Amino acid sequence: MTFNPCIIIPCHDHGSMLPAxxxxxxxxxxPVFIVDDASTVPLPPxxxxxxxxxxxxxxxxxxxxxxxxxxxTALREADKQGFxxxxxxxxxxxxxxxxxxxxxxxxxxxxxxLVSGRPIYDDTVPRSRFYSRYLTHAWVWLETxxxxxKDSMCGLRVYPIKETLAILARAKVGxxxxxxxxxxxxxxxxxxxxxxxxxxxxxxxxxxxxxRPWRDNxxxxxxxxxLVILMLLGMPGRFFCGKKQEDVDAANWAxxxxxxxxxxxxxxxxxxxxxxxxxxxxxxxxxxxxxxITAGTHRRASEAYLRRLKAFATTRGxxxxxxITSYRHFLRFGENMLEKLAAWRGEIPxxxxxxxxxxxxxxxxxxGKGGIALCAHLxxxxxxxxxxxxxxxxxxxxxxxxNTRRFARLLEEFAARSQLRILSITExxxxxAVMLQEKIRAGEWVAIAAxxxxxxxxxxxxxxxxxxxxxxxxxxPFLLAASLRVPVFTxxxxxxxxxxxxxxxxxxxxxxxxxxNRLDSLRAAAQKFxxxxxFHTLRAPLEWANFFDFxxxxxxxxxxxxxxx
Amino acid sequence: MDTLVxxxxxxxxxxxxxxxxTPEDIxxxxxxxxxxxxxDSIDALELGLVxxxxxxxxxxxxxxxxxxxxYSVATLAKFIASQRNPDAFQQ
Numbered sequence: 001m002t003f004n005p006c007i008i009i010p011c012h013d014h015g016s017m018l019p020a021x022x023x024x025x026x027x028x029x030x031p032v033f034i035v036d037d038a039s040t041v042p043l044p045p046x047x048x049x050x051x052x053x054x055x056x057x058x059x060x061x062x063x064x065x066x067x068x069x070x071x072x073t074a075l076r077e078a079d080k081q082g083f084x085x086x087x088x089x090x091x092x093x094x095x096x097x098x099x100x101x102x103x104x105x106x107x108x109x110x111x112x113x114l115v116s117g118r119p120i121y122d123d124t125v126p127r128s129r130f131y132s133r134y135l136t137h138a139w140v141w142l143e144t145x146x147x148x149x150k151d152s153m154c155g156l157r158v159y160p161i162k163e164t165l166a167i168l169a170r171a172k173v174g175x176x177x178x179x180x181x182x183x184x185x186x187x188x189x190x191x192x193x194x195x196x197x198x199x200x201x202x203x204x205x206x207x208x209x210x211x212r213p214w215r216d217n218x219x220x221x222x223x224x225x226x227l228v229i230l231m232l233l234g235m236p237g238r239f240f241c242g243k244k245q246e247d248v249d250a251a252n253w254a255x256x257x258x259x260x261x262x263x264x265x266x267x268x269x270x271x272x273x274x275x276x277x278x279x280x281x282x283x284x285x286x287x288x289x290x291x292x293i294t295a296g297t298h299r300r301a302s303e304a305y306l307r308r309l310k311a312f313a314t315t316r317g318x319x320x321x322x323x324i325t326s327y328r329h330f331l332r333f334g335e336n337m338l339e340k341l342a343a344w345r346g347e348i349p350x351x352x353x354x355x356x357x358x359x360x361x362x363x364x365x366x367x368g369k370g371g372i373a374l375c376a377h378l379x380x381x382x383x384x385x386x387x388x389x390x391x392x393x394x395x396x397x398x399x400x401x402x403n404t405r406r407f408a409r410l411l412e413e414f415a416a417r418s419q420l421r422i423l424s425i426t427e428x429x430x431x432x433a434v435m436l437q438e439k440i441r442a443g444e445w446v447a448i449a450a451x452x453x454x455x456x457x458x459x460x461x462x463x464x465x466x467x468x469x470x471x472x473x474x475x476x477p478f479l480l481a482a483s484l485r486v487p488v489f490t491x492x493x494x495x496x497x498x499x500x501x502x503x504x505x506x507x508x509x510x511x512x513x514x515x516x517n518r519l520d521s522l523r524a525a526a527q528k529f530x531x532x533x534x535f536h537t538l539r540a541p542l543e544w545a546n547f548f549d550f551x552x553x554x555x556x557x558x559x560x561x562x563x564x565x
Numbered sequence: 566m567d568t569l570v571x572x573x574x575x576x577x578x579x580x581x582x583x584x585x586x587t588p589e590d591i592x593x594x595x596x597x598x599x600x601x602x603x604x605d606s607i608d609a610l611e612l613g614l615v616x617x618x619x620x621x622x623x624x625x626x627x628x629x630x631x632x633x634x635x636y637s638v639a640t641l642a643k644f645i646a647s648q649r650n651p652d653a654f655q656q
Contacts, residue, residue, distance in 0.1 A: 429631050430613020431624035437614055483610035513607065515582045 003108045005085040005158070006031045006078050010070030014091035015043040021089065022051050024097040030087070031055040033077055035070035038063055068179025071159075072168060079161045084111070086164075090155040092209075096200045099156075106195055107158040114164075114187045117156035117199035136181060139224040144188040150196045152181040163192055177216040178223040185227055284334045292330045298547040302326045305550065309541050312467040316538070324541050332495075332542040336380045339495070343382035348500075353383055353493075357504040364487065365393070365504075370440040371487040374477055374507060376451040376533050379494035379543040383502060384447070394444040398423045398436075433483060440486045447491060450477040450529055451546065461557055462526045466534060471551045478525045482513040490532050494540045503536065569642045573616075577638070580615045581608050593638045609635060616641070622648040 007030050011018065018034070025032065032054055036043055038061045048056045059073055071088060078086050085107050089095055095117065107115045133153060140152045157180075167173070167186050174182055187194055292299055303326045313320045339348065357365070364371070373395070375381055384395055423436075423446075436446050453461050453474050461472035481488045487509040493502045507528070513521045537544060574588035577597075581604065591602060598604050604612070612635070616622060622645055624631050634644040 429624070430609055430617070430635070431631055433610040433613050434617045434624060479607045480610065483607050483614065485614075515608070516584065518605070518607070 003085065003111060004083050005087055005104055005107070006033060006081075006083040008033045008035065008071065008074035008078065008086045008088050009091050010035050010037060010067050010074065010088070011039065011043070011091035012037040012064065012067075012070070013039045013041050014093075015039055015041055017093040018047060018091055019044060019050065021091060021093050021097070022047065022054065022056070024093075025089075025100075026051060026054060028100055029053065031081075031083070032057070033074040033086075034058045034091075035074045036060045037065060037067070037070040066176035066179065067155075068173065068175030068183070071179065072175065075159065075161055075165055075168075079165060084161060085158050086161055087158045088155060094201050095156040096202075099197060099199050102197055103156070103158050106197065107160075110193055110195060112160050112163055113193040113195045114160065114184065115158040115195045115197065116151065116184065117154040117201075118151045118196040119154050119201040120198050121201055136220070136224075139228070140181065140185060143185050143224070143227045149184060149188055149194060152184045154199065154201075155180060156199055160192075163187075163190075174219060174223050176219050178220045181220070182223050182227065284331070284338070288327075288330050288334045292327055299326055299330075301547050301549055302329045305329075305544060305546075306541070308467050308469065308551070309537070309544075313538055315468070318538070320538070320541055329542050329544070333545060333547070336495070336543070336545070339380050340382045343380070348383065353500045353502060355502045355504065358506065361489065361504050361506060368443045369487070370443045370445050371489050372440065372481045372484065373445055373447040373489045373491035373504070374450040374481065374529055375447050375491050376449060377545040378451075378533065378537055379492055379540065379545075380500075381447070381449075381491075381493055383493035383500055384491060394439075396423045396436075396439055396444055396446045398446060398448045433480065436480070437484050437486065440484065448477040448480065450474065450526075451533065462523055463557060464523065464526045464530045466530050466551070467537070469551050471530075472557075473526050473530060475522060475526075478511065478522055478529075479513065481508075482511040482525070485510045490529060492532075492536045494536060494543050496540050505532065507532075566642060566646060569646060570638055573638050573641055573645075576615055576619065577602075577612065580611055591638060593642075596637055597635060597641075616645065620645050620649065 007025060007028075009018070009021065009032065011034055015036075022032065034043075034047075034056065036058060043058070047058070057077070059077060061070065061073065065073075074088075075086055085104075087100065087103060087107075089097065089100075099117070103115050103117075107113065133151075136153060137149075137151070140149050141147055164183065167183065167190065171186055173179065173186065184194060306324060306326060306329065310320055310324070373384075381397070440446055451473060453472055460475045462475055462478075463470040464473055465471075466473075488507040488511045490505045490507050491502065493500070495501075508525070511525060513525065570593055571588065574591045574593075577583065577591060578586055578588050583602075595602065598609070613624060613631075617624070624634070634640055
């Protein structure tokens with residue numbers, strides 16, 4: 001598509017300013033579409049004759065349709081005539097037209113982008129309008145869950161015509177004063193780039209404003225409410241990182257979770273950062289309730305887990321209480337999200353976490369030596385940050401998917417002070433082994449979840465009985481721990497009835513999985529880990545965070561001696 | 566190069582506990598993994614660590630690259646030699 005721009009000017013009762021605006025535009029020699037939106041004051045006569053060098057078309061609405069309506073009319077006409085981009089400029093002359101070449105250049109460079117002005121005000125702007133803009137900024141940030149929209153109200157912008165008409169055809173966008181804002185939010189939702197160029201804005205003396213404070217502020221408030229609801233409606237499904245998804249198997253689940261989780265996380269961060277912990281808690285109940293009702297797969301997984309847990313606990317002669325229900329399970333997961341946020345922001349008081357460990361482990365920690373910590377999706381790993389009270393204690397959390405890199409970046413963005421580092425690893429290779437060994441030798445810790453099957457090698461599992469039935473566990477963490485020849489521990493960070501606790505326990509030093517006896521020793525290592533996991537799961541059942549069919553039957557084991565591919 | 570090849574073979578046998586196997590039994594050009602010597606992923610990690618400590622080499626984080634270097638004793642020797650003396654290898 002060739003870049004073929006035109007200018008559009010929506011006009012309602014600003015006719016007297018038009019000659020000045022047009023003469024400033026003359027030097028760019030671009031075709032101009034003026035939409036006279038049922039002005040009560042007629043446009044100056046002979047506009048077309050006065051500017052013979054410019055191709056001016058005047059379109060007229062008999063009935064006032066609002067600024068958005070005028071823009072829509074102009075865009076349709078421009079599209080019909082084969083233009084690709086439309087530069088919109090206000091008719092009242094508040095924009096400095098000298099920046100137009102810059103707008104067009106950027107638009108030509110990124111043809112699908114919405115290029116918008118970002119106003120720099122001089123002293124002529126009324127204070128009240130200045131402040132109300134900030135209110136709008138806050139709304140827009142919430143609606144888009146990002147700070148990328150720097151200004152949503154500037155009327156000087158270049159629309160890519162096809163993209164804009166596509167949005168307008170699909171969504172019901174308010175066409176009055178709210179139009180400028182809403183169309184930009186919708187561009188952001190579609191992940192279409194939005195670019196900003198600073199422009200000087202002055203309010204012309206004796207200028208007439210078509211902005212009617214009561215009516216238009218009401219419309220704008222209504223629009224924001226609508227947009228926030230639309231944003232939230234898209235949210236609960238993503239809140240826990242998974243849409244309603246039938247038959248999400250363990251392997252895919254890891255991938256899905258990550259992708260969808262990112263938006264959920266952003267929402268949480270946003271609410272938490274802007275409104276604080278109490279508001280967040282208040283919002284949790286309805287969100288969890290909606291989620292519990294709609295997320296059938298996760299609910300069924302939770303119910304199946306609890307059934308198995310209860311049956312197993314009974315056979316052990318220590319039945320779990322009646323309070324252990326699927327809804328509470330969901331709710332705890334949500335609360336743990338909150339705890340994560342709090343922990344990431346360093347807002348969990350360190351003395352509120354009790355670290356349970358033997359004298360041996362304490363000595364090991366105090367001597368500044370590192371190790372591998374085998375963990376599980378039970379409880380709230382982020383509490384381990386509390387361990388960082390000891391000087392120089394660094395935990396590297398290992399994740400196995402490529403796309404966790406994005407997640408790691410997000411974490412950095414929100415928790416810059418974090419002492420927990422995320423290592424994103426796609427596969428165990430000699431290079432990663434070397435890297436991890438160096439870290440541990442330098443006294444750092446490496447935490448690996450040993451309860452989730454890697455999405456990249458779903459058959460590298462070892463089936464071990466857990467809560468009375470065989471479940472697949474990954475081989476990787478045990479193989480890695482064995483090959484590094486370093487002390488291995490288990491680490492569980494749980495919220496129990498009497499407070500937050502971290503259990504750091506010795507596992508093996510070093511873990512032996514000798515060549516002659518790989519299979520059996522691997523199975524024995526996994527079994528030893530699962531016994532610890534089972535012990536803690538029974539003590540804190542709601543902390544279980546694997547909301548999928550954990551026992552998935554029929555995963556066949558594939559062992560290291562059977563080489564891959 | 567020959568001494569290096571010999572050293573690597575000794576390291577493999579010494580580190581990996583290959584029962585009843587002597588360095589001389591390992592063919593220089595035969596694949597180490599799969600159908601060749603039959604090493605597995607845990608062997609690769611252990612071997613990588615030992616080689617790194619002995620020769621102070623660094624592996625690429627690109628898995629494909631590392632796989633190529635670990636194909637046989639010969640490729641490993643070539644890789645280690647190139648890391649020790651990159652200029653000589655260029656010629």
